[in-house]
Amino acid sequence: SICPCINLGGVFVSPYALNLSSFTKLIKRLQERYPEFNRERIVDAVQEVRKNHKGVLSGMAISSIEEEASAIL
Secondary structure, eight states: OOOOOEEETTEEEOTTTSOHHHHHHHHHHHHHHOTTSOHHHHHHHHHHHHHHTTTOOTTSOHHHHHHHHHHHO
16 A cells, blocks of 8 residues: 655655645745754654644644744744
8 A cells, every 4th residue: 555645854744734735835934934944853843733733734724833833943
């Protein structure tokens, strides 16, 4: 069977957890906001937000995810 996951820098993200284009936009916005952090650290922060919400980001506003990730960073 094939995993319906997307490998983003070694982190597997379910396509149902967050739309890929939204995820890409979110990471890009955070990279622009925090150029001192590499992409891996930013993805880790978003993953921590997901963990804090019982493994789910769907249904959350991108701005809310961005704010929570910013607090982590």
